[in-house]
Amino acid sequence: MKPSSSPTSPERQYNVRLGLILFTIYLALYLGFVLINALNAQLMETIVLAGLNLAIVYGMALIVIALVLALIYGTMCKPEPIEPTAAEATDQEEST
DSSP states (O other): OOOOOOOOOOHHHHHHHHHHHHHHHHHHHHHHHHHHHHHHHGGGGGEEETTTHHHHHHHHHHHHHHHHHHHHHHHHHHOOOOOOOHHHOOOOOOOO
């Protein structure tokens, strides 16, 4: 049996690129949160919204943004073509 050497489908390449872009966006936002905490922790105590401090608002925003990015990925992701299994490929070869 030959090893499978199928090239990566354009759909998979698109999905991987989209995932990396969305991950990079989230990583940048999370890095901002970490850097503020590391370099200027007092800033996180600043009241910014309805009596809540920046740490709470930023942390909750990170959770909401993660969910939104997951929905974006799920919506924009392209289905990959279904490759026949080895058994199905053998059955097709025998029937022809």
